[in-house]
Amino acid sequence: AQTVTQSQPEMSVQEAETVTLSCTYDTSENNYYLFWYKQPPSRQMILVIRQEAYKQQNATENRFSVNFQKAAKSFSLKISDSQLGDTAMYFCAFMKHASNTGKLIFGQGTTLQVKP
Amino acid sequence: NAGVTQTPKFRILKIGQSMTLQCTQDMNHNYMYWYRQDPGMGLKLIYYSVGAGITDKGEVPNGYNVSRSTTEDFPLRLELAAPSQTSVYFCASSYSWTRPNNEQFFGPGTRLTVL
Numbered sequence: 001a002q003t004v005t006q007s008q009p010e011m012s013v014q015e016a017e018t019v020t021l022s023c024t025y026d027t028s029e030n031n032y033y034l035f036w037y038k039q040p041p042s043r044q045m046i047l048v049i050r051q052e053a054y055k056q057q058n059a060t061e062n063r064f065s066v067n068f069q070k071a072a073k074s075f076s077l078k079i080s081d082s083q084l085g086d087t088a089m090y091f092c093a094f095m096k097h098a099s100n101t102g103k104l105i106f107g108q109g110t111t112l113q114v115k116p
Numbered sequence: 117n118a119g120v121t122q123t124p125k126f127r128i129l130k131i132g133q134s135m136t137l138q139c140t141q142d143m144n145h146n147y148m149y150w151y152r153q154d155p156g157m158g159l160k161l162i163y164y165s166v167g168a169g170i171t172d173k174g175e176v177p178n179g180y181n182v183s184r185s186t187t188e189d190f191p192l193r194l195e196l197a198a199p200s201q202t203s204v205y206f207c208a209s210s211y212s213w214t215r216p217n218n219e220q221f222f223g224p225g226t227r228l229t230v231l
Contacts, residue, residue, distance in 0.1 A: 043204065045208070100213060102218055104220060108156075
């Protein structure tokens, strides 16, 4: 069974600085997807970024980028130029490629506070 | 498009009562999911559906039932509510499980308290 672990329950960063959130996962699969979702205080889950395991190039979306280390089963999220609106809970999630179901397995989440 | 809508937003149940959480999406998505989120935790999959008439259990299905008679609707039924079902419930949908269409869109959630 796949598991996703986020070892940092809480983090904080000063506005305009850079922060990295950690995520590790355990799987015997070779092909899969990894996601970072953001949950602000409004509770609405929003996709931040996704990565396909067979792509070596790290995904980027504006200020958000990932460091995907397949051999180490690590998938960290880097937020550059942090903004107050980035304050949220961030979830790392895993999807098995071969499942044909799209089932997501979530980590426990990291609460990020951006300070002015 | 309204996206994924859920009703009600909040509900308090007494132990042993039953209720249905409604979920509707207007994006013509084939795949729909129900998750629960306990305080300070990640989301856990309760049930999912890959199309009308097809449903299957997720990680934590006990105490719940679902149906999928239409593409748009995916209600979650709680029978004999228990305090352990106190949680926030999220419905989500996606067009497919492969890129580029495997982003799951989430509803705003239903906060359920069982006393």
